[in-house]
Amino acid sequence: MNDDDVVYVKASDDTYYRDVKALFSQVFPEFDRSDIIKSWEWRDKNYSYVSYSKKSKRIIAFILVQLDGPSNLYVSYMAVHPDERGIGIGAIVVKTLLKMAKRDQKAVSLIPLTRVRKFYEKLGFYMTGKNHAYNFHCYGTRRAVKAAHESRPPHSHS
């Protein structure tokens, strides 16, 4: 991969829908296909995008983002093609979203799979909450942490 090879294309129409669905099925075989159908349908068309390799003529990553209230961007799914991992693409995808979020003064939040928590921590995400019953952790940017604290009742110590 060189810098000119990969282009970042907003998922503003359905051009890459089939490719995203195929990559989703490959990367998340444990999840139902209805998850990707809904995530695609509900995506925000300004913040969701794919990374396309001109050389291999295929998408090598995608990130689907939903607007969650006026000031929060929720990442529903992101993935890098298995053949293209470990060379910084995932980091670029997330950093590109973080840059847009900062520009637009929005927080970014997500619920990472246990196996990728470290990946997000390296990119500056913090744990903002925990669900013990289902063992999932909510992660967010500093702005999301601040919003979570501000939304607590005044005398809450939880």
Ligand SMILES: CC(C)(COP(=O)(O)OP(=O)(O)OC[C@H]1O[C@@H](n2cnc3c(N)ncnc32)[C@H](O)[C@@H]1OP(=O)(O)O)[C@@H](O)C(=O)NCCC(=O)NCCS
């Ligand atoms: C997680 C994923 C997006 C990482 O993409 P990637 O392109 O391989 O990641 P990068 O090469 O950009 O790695 C960035 C950094 O994170 C680290 N990292 C990547 N995956 C990691 C993991 N699973 N656990 C811990 N660290 C990880 C890298 O070592 C690298 O660290 P460095 O900056 O110190 O060198 C990719 O493995 C993937 O698509 N996984 C399956 C789908 C998934 O789990 N998506 C996220 C949940 S929605």
